[in-house]
Amino acid sequence: MAAGFDEVEPDMEHRLTTFEGGAAPRGIASGAFPASDLGEDMTAGFSGQVSDDHDVAHAAGGLLTEAWARIAARMKSEVGEVEYRTWLQQIVLGPVDGDEVTLLLPTRFLRDWVRSQYGDRLSTLWNQEIPALRRVELQVMRPGDRPAVATTEQAAPIVPGRRVVDVPEAPAPVVERVQDARSDLVAPLDPRFTFDSFVVGKPNEFAYACARRVAEKPSSPGFNPLFLYGGVGLGKTHLMHAIGSELTREGRVSVAYMSAEKFMYRFIGAIRSQSTIEFKEQLRSVDVLMIDDLQFLIGKDNTQEEFFHTFNALVDAGRQIVVSADKSPSDLSGLEDRLRTRLGCGMVADIHATTFELRISILEAKATASGVPVPAKVLEFLAHKITTNVRELEGALNRLIAHANLFGRPVTLEATQEVLHDILKAHDRRVTIEEIQRKVSEHWNIRLTDMSSARRARAVARPRQVAMYLAKQLTSRSLPEIGRKFGNRDHTTVMHAVQRVTELMERDTAFAEDVELLRRMLES
Numbered sequence: 286m287a288a289g290f291d292e293v294e295p296d297m298e299h300r301l302t303t304f305e306g307g308a309a310p311r312g313i314a315s316g317a318f319p320a321s322d323l324g325e326d327m328t329a330g331f332s333g334q335v336s337d338d339h340d341v342a343h344a345a346g347g348l349l350t351e352a353w354a355r356i357a358a359r360m361k362s363e364v365g366e367v368e369y370r371t372w373l374q375q376i377v378l379g380p381v382d383g384d385e386v387t388l389l390l391p392t393r394f395l396r397d398w399v400r401s402q403y404g405d406r407l408s409t410l411w412n413q414e415i416p417a418l419r420r421v422e423l424q425v426m427r428p429g430d431r432p433a434v435a436t437t438e439q440a441a442p443i444v445p446g447r448r449v450v451d452v453p454e455a456p457a458p459v460v461e462r463v464q465d466a467r468s469d470l471v472a473p474l475d476p477r478f479t480f481d482s483f484v485v486g487k488p489n490e491f492a493y494a495c496a497r498r499v500a501e502k503p504s505s506p507g508f509n510p511l512f513l514y515g516g517v518g519l520g521k522t523h524l525m526h527a528i529g530s531e532l533t534r535e536g537r538v539s540v541a542y543m544s545a546e547k548f549m550y551r552f553i554g555a556i557r558s559q560s561t562i563e564f565k566e567q568l569r570s571v572d573v574l575m576i577d578d579l580q581f582l583i584g585k586d587n588t589q590e591e592f593f594h595t596f597n598a599l600v601d602a603g604r605q606i607v608v609s610a611d612k613s614p615s616d617l618s619g620l621e622d623r624l625r626t627r628l629g630c631g632m633v634a635d636i637h638a639t640t641f642e643l644r645i646s647i648l649e650a651k652a653t654a655s656g657v658p659v660p661a662k663v664l665e666f667l668a669h670k671i672t673t674n675v676r677e678l679e680g681a682l683n684r685l686i687a688h689a690n691l692f693g694r695p696v697t698l699e700a701t702q703e704v705l706h707d708i709l710k711a712h713d714r715r716v717t718i719e720e721i722q723r724k725v726s727e728h729w730n731i732r733l734t735d736m737s738s739a740r741r742a743r744a745v746a747r748p749r750q751v752a753m754y755l756a757k758q759l760t761s762r763s764l765p766e767i768g769r770k771f772g773n774r775d776h777t778t779v780m781h782a783v784q785r786v787t788e789l790m791e792r793d794t795a796f797a798e799d800v801e802l803l804r805r806m807l808e809s
């Protein structure tokens with residue numbers, strides 16, 4: 286695929302002047318730059334210069350590099366590793382000109398993005414480091430440009446098409462590398478969302494298999510586009526990131542991942558800045574384009590149109606498209622028909638709602654990864670209680686784990702109820718006596734009819750008493766009403782059952798836990 290610097294504007298004003306024996310920067314020896322030391326005579330910068338006063342230039346270059354190292358480290362800590370790697374890592378320190386420092390970026394798109402998103406912050410940080418510097422100029426680098434480094438001999442020329450040019454002697458935090466120009470479309474991929482960390486079960490095994498297939502062999506016939514759909518928080522984004530991570534791991538292919546919302550904002554931004562051609566070229570130069578939450582484009586006709594053309598251009602060129610949405614293509618009413626048709630003509634894979642078993646497996650995997658022991662009863666309780674959304678389930682478990690770590694207390698059912706009080710309340714619902722009877726029968730493996738039968742064997746009578754106890758606890762039914770539902774028993778029988786279960790719970794903790802678990806399940 287076309288690489289590198291084709292996208293650099295040829296007519297870009299080239300500001301990297303070469304110092305040709307004029308005044309070299311003076312008075313810069315060590316420590317921070319005093320404001321007065323960076324005056325007009327720094328106009329030459331440090332790029333490719335041949336200095337009469339080699340030591341001074343070296344010192345100034347070194348200080349600039351150090352200042353840049355601190356700024357880059359600061360930016361990294363502010364925006365986070367992933368964002369830094371995506372947008373800022375490719376910046377190369379250019380020359381200083383008067384009160385202006387130049388930072389070089391490999392493409393115009395990236396320059397515009399960094400300027401709009403981080404320009405002000407970069408200016409502030411430079412100004413804090415070197416008060417005399419008042420402006421940060423962002424420029425597109427050109428083939429042959431030399432990044433500013435401490436000495437001229439060490440400045441490596443930038444070679445078009447070369448994937449990585451390392452600048453020697455750069456201090457650790459500054460990664461002055463020029464990467465493939467297309468990489469500026471690579472949105473942050475969450476490193477936690479891998480195939481390995483995705484728990485596979487019946488509801489998602491087909492989507493998982495399709496995602497794996499695309500990651501192994503992009504653009505395979507029948508798998509392009511791959512359309513993943515399913516309810517909120519069921520793992521669509523996770524699978525897309527996993528595909529992206531797998532494909533980019535060895536730098537095999539370029540992947541652009543973004544939400545449909547971001548796609549729209551970028552498109553609008555490109556229209557505003559009159560750079561739609563660059564935007565389109567950027568998009569159409571990737572090997573794999575992944576658009577998340579496509580339903581966002583419903584009603585956004587212009588963006589849909591743009592996406593449709595991009596889609597066609599990429600598929601026609603044999604590139605892979607992966608799209609996710611909350612509904613199948615045919616159910617996405619509000620999307621243009623021709624787009625829906627095209628979206629549906631590759632592989633459409635749905636992720637079904639989770640089953641109890643899958644939720645337990647996900648919780649087990651996440652609890653194990655956390656290193657905090659979480660009792661099986663707590664996992665079961667959570668899996669019963671939070672049924673709709675893996676994100677919420679995960680959030681609840683994370684909160685429990687954080688709580689356990691913070692206070693050094695073990696995770697118990699009681700603690701769970703306390704810590705997750707608000708989440709659990711949101712999942713509360715009314716319980717019926719029939720549900721109680723069903724759950725209790727399932728739990729002790731007896732027939733449902735035994736709830737109202739006359740059998741008095743303990744294996745049947747004890748669960749029946751528990752069901753009566755729970756009916757009293759969880760419903761607003763009176764004792765006679767409860768009695769009637771249990772084979773027309775007398776209200777005194779119900780009263781006796783409640784007392785008996787209460788006593789047993791006090792004496793027998795295992796029994797008490799069983800009853801508590803049932804209660805919490807029923808409340809879910």
Ligand SMILES: Nc1ncnc2c1ncn2[C@@H]1O[C@H](COP(=O)(O)OP(=O)(O)OP(=O)(O)O)[C@@H](O)[C@H]1O
Pocket residue numbers: 478482483484485489515516517518519520521522523524578611647675676679
């Ligand atoms: N099968 C799974 N195994 C492990 N983690 C999962 C699984 N399914 C979902 N998750 C986790 O649940 C969270 C939500 O998943 P994700 O963001 O992928 O959902 P989504 O389907 O894209 O949701 P949305 O509709 O909101 O975009 C993530 O943290 C993800 O890692």
